[in-house]
Amino acid sequence: MSERKQLVAGFALLFALIISGLTYILWPRPAWTEAELATLRTLWIGSLPPLAPDPSNQYADDPRAAEFGKQLFFDTRFSSNGEVACATCHIPEKGFQDGLPLARGIGTTTRRTMPIAGTAYSPWLFWDGRKDSQWAQALGPMESAVEHGGNRTQYAHLIDEFYRTEYESIFGALPDFSDTARFPESAGPVADPIASAAWNAMTPEDREAVTQVYVNMGKAIAAYERLIMTGPSRFDAYVQAALKADTKTMNSSLTSDEVEGLRLFIGPANCIQCHNGPLFTDNHFHNTGVPAVDGLPEDTGRAQGAQSVLTDEFNCLSPYSDASPEDCSELRFMVADGEELLRAFKPPSLRNVAGRAPYMHAGQFTTLEDVLAHYNSAPTAPAGHTEIEPLGLSDRQLGYIIAFLKTLDGEITAP
Amino acid sequence: MKTQTAKTILIVALTAIITVIVFILLMPIIGPRFMHPLMSGYMPMHANSVPPASLDISTVRTTDNGLYRVSFTSELNPLAINQIHTWTLHIETADGQPVENAEITVDGGMPQHGHGLPTRPQVTQNLGNGDYVVEGMKFQMGGWWEVKFSITSGGKTDTVTFNLILEG
Ligand SMILES: [Cu+2]
Numbered sequence: 034m035s036e037r038k039q040l041v042a043g044f045a046l047l048f049a050l051i052i053s054g055l056t057y058i059l060w061p062r063p064a065w066t067e068a069e070l071a072t073l074r075t076l077w078i079g080s081l082p083p084l085a086p087d088p089s090n091q092y093a094d095d096p097r098a099a100e101f102g103k104q105l106f107f108d109t110r111f112s113s114n115g116e117v118a119c120a121t122c123h124i125p126e127k128g129f130q131d132g133l134p135l136a137r138g139i140g141t142t143t144r145r146t147m148p149i150a151g152t153a154y155s156p157w158l159f160w161d162g163r164k165d166s167q168w169a170q171a172l173g174p175m176e177s178a179v180e181h182g183g184n185r186t187q188y189a190h191l192i193d194e195f196y197r198t199e200y201e202s203i204f205g206a207l208p209d210f211s212d213t214a215r216f217p218e219s220a221g222p223v224a225d226p227i228a229s230a231a232w233n234a235m236t237p238e239d240r241e242a243v244t245q246v247y248v249n250m251g252k253a254i255a256a257y258e259r260l261i262m263t264g265p266s267r268f269d270a271y272v273q274a275a276l277k278a279d280t281k282t283m284n285s286s287l288t289s290d291e292v293e294g295l296r297l298f299i300g301p302a303n304c305i306q307c308h309n310g311p312l313f314t315d316n317h318f319h320n321t322g323v324p325a326v327d328g329l330p331e332d333t334g335r336a337q338g339a340q341s342v343l344t345d346e347f348n349c350l351s352p353y354s355d356a357s358p359e360d361c362s363e364l365r366f367m368v369a370d371g372e373e374l375l376r377a378f379k380p381p382s383l384r385n386v387a388g389r390a391p392y393m394h395a396g397q398f399t400t401l402e403d404v405l406a407h408y409n410s411a412p413t414a415p416a417g418h419t420e421i422e423p424l425g426l427s428d429r430q431l432g433y434i435i436a437f438l439k440t441l442d443g444e445i446t447a448p
Numbered sequence: 449m450k451t452q453t454a455k456t457i458l459i460v461a462l463t464a465i466i467t468v469i470v471f472i473l474l475m476p477i478i479g480p481r482f483m484h485p486l487m488s489g490y491m492p493m494h495a496n497s498v499p500p501a502s503l504d505i506s507t508v509r510t511t512d513n514g515l516y517r518v519s520f521t522s523e524l525n526p527l528a529i530n531q532i533h534t535w536t537l538h539i540e541t542a543d544g545q546p547v548e549n550a551e552i553t554v555d556g557g558m559p560q561h562g563h564g565l566p567t568r569p570q571v572t573q574n575l576g577n578g579d580y581v582v583e584g585m586k587f588q589m590g591g592w593w594e595v596k597f598s599i600t601s602g603g604k605t606d607t608v609t610f611n612l613i614l615e616g
Binding site: 036039040043044046047050051071072075156305306307309310315316317362363365366367368369371373420 | 452453455456457459460463464467529530561563564565566567568569570583584586588590591615616
C-alpha cells in the first residue's frame with residue numbers, strides 16, 4: 034500500500050470514529066426521565082390547586098370586601114403621618130415589594146419587605162410565620178410603630194369619616210364612634226405610651242367595638258390580597274410542552290443553559306427540597322445559615338414566630354376568627370419549640386425572584402450570584418444549625434441555576 | 449514501509465487527539481445540551497434524596513417487638529407534600545383482636561435529612577374497634593419519610609415505623 038492510500042484509509046477510519054462518536058452524543062434522547070417529568074409537573078403552575086376557602090375569614094371571597102380592601106391597601110391616611118399605606122412598601126409595579134434591604138415606613142423595619150403574590154396559599158405569614166392568616170397579618174403593620182404607626186381608634190374614626198357606606202354594605206352597621214371621650218382620637222395596644230394609656234382607659238365593651246372594626250379592615254384587605262397572583266412563566270411553557278413531549282416548544286421556551294439550571298435545581302443542587310410545589314416554596318421554616326446583620330437586633334426567626342402566633346390576639350382559634358377549631362389544624366398541630374426553629378425562616382416564592390433584589394430576610398445578599406455563592410459554600414449558621422450542605426458546584430453551574438431562576442418571571446395580576 | 453505506517457498512525461492519532469481537545473474546549477460555547485449525561489458527571493438525583501432500594505413501604509406492619517399489627521389509611525390519597533391532613537390508624541394484637549384503649553404518640557422525620565416532621569400530629573379521637581384518628585399529618589418535601597407510632601396498651605409499649613416515599 035502506498036503512503037497516500039494509508040493516509041486516506043487512516044482518515045476514513047478517524048472520520049468514521051468521530052461521526053459515530055458525535056452521533057452517540059448528539060442523538061436526540063428523551064430530555065427527562067419519567068421520574069423527573071413527575072417532579073417537573075409538581076413545579077408547574079398548572080398544578081396549583083384552586084385557592085381553598087379561608088374559613089377564618091367569612092368575607093375572604095366577597096368581591097365587595099376585595100374592592101374595599103383594595104382602597105384600604107392604597108390609602109395613606111391610615112398612618113400616623115398620612116404618608117404610609119401598605120402600597121408604600123408593597124409596590125404593585127415592583128411585584129408588591131420595595132427592592133430595599135430593610136423597609137421604610139414611619140421608621141425602618143428590621144426585616145425585608147416580602148412579595149405578596151400567592152401568599153393566600155401559605156398557612157403562615159411573615160418571615161417567621163407569626164401570623165396564620167392574611168387578615169391577621171394585615172393588622173400587624175398598621176399598629177407597628179415603624180410601619181403605619183397608627184392605632185385602632187384612629188382607624189375606626191377614619192372608617193367612620195371616609196368609608197361608612199362601603200363598610201356598612203359589607204359588615205353591617207358601624208358603631209357610633211363620635212363620642213371622643215369614649216373613643217379617643219388616638220388609642221390602641223401600641224408601643225406609643227399615650228395611645229396605649231388611652232386604650233387601657235377605655236371600657237372593655239368600647240375596646241371590643243373598635244377592635245371589631247379593625248378586624249374587619251384586615252378581612253377586607255385579605256379579600257383583596259387573595260386575588261394577587263403570579264402568572265405563567267417561560268418555565269411553565271417549557272413544562273407544559275415537556276409533558277406533551279413537544280420538543281419544538283420546549284426548545285423555544287428555554288435555552289440549553291436554562292434547562293441545565295433546572296436539572297441542577299431539581300437534582301444535585303437540591304433546591305427543590307424547600308423551594309417545591311408550583312410556587313417554589315414549602316411555606317415552612319428552615320435555617321439556611323443566612324448571616325445575621327450587624328446592628329440589627331438578634332433575630333431568632335421561627336423560634337420567636339411560633340411563640341407569637343400561639344398567643345396572637347387574632348389567630349385562627351381567637352374569637353375574631355370565623356373558623357371552628359377543626360379548621361385550625363395548622364395552628365393546633367404546629368411545632369412550637371425545638372432546636373429546628375432557631376433562625377428558621379420561610380422561603381419566599383421564587384416566582385419573579387430575579388427582579389426583586391436584594392434577597393433574604395434582611396436583604397443580606399445583593400445579587401443572585403451572592404445567593405448562589407452562599408448555597409454553594411453553606412457557611413455555619415450564626416445561631417442554630419443550617420440545613421444546607423456545601424454543593425461543590427462550579428461557577429458555570431451556578432450560572433446555569435441563575436439563568437433558570439430568571440425563567441420564573443410571570444405577570445403578576447391584581448384586581 | 450514500516451516508517452510510513454508509523455507516520456500514518458502518528459498523524460491519525462494526533463488528529464484524533466486534537467479533535468477531541470477542540471471539542472472539549474468548545475463545550476462552554478456549544479453548551480451543556482450536547483453533553484451526554486455521563487459526560488456531565490453526575491447522577492440524576494442527589495445521593496441524599498435517593499431512598500434505599502430495599503425500603504419496605506407497606507401500610508400494614510407489625511410493631512418492633514411483635515406485640516401489635518398496625519395499619520394506616522390517609523385521608524389524603526395519594527399522599528402529597530405541603531397539605532395538612534388526617535390519618536386513621538388501626539391497631540390489632542398479633543392474633544387479630546382490635547386494641548381498644550391504646551395510648552399513642554406520633555413522631556417521624558426524614559432519616560437522610562436529619563429533620564423531624566413539620567407538624568406535631570396527635571391522636572385526637574378513639575373511634576373504637578381499634579381505630580384512631582391522627583390529626584395534623586404533614587410533609588413538606590419529597591423523598592423518604594419515616595412516621596413512628598409508639599403504642600401503649602395494658603402497660604405494654606411497642607413501636608412501629610412506616611416508610612413513605614413522597615413526590616415533590
Ligand atoms: Cu427533608
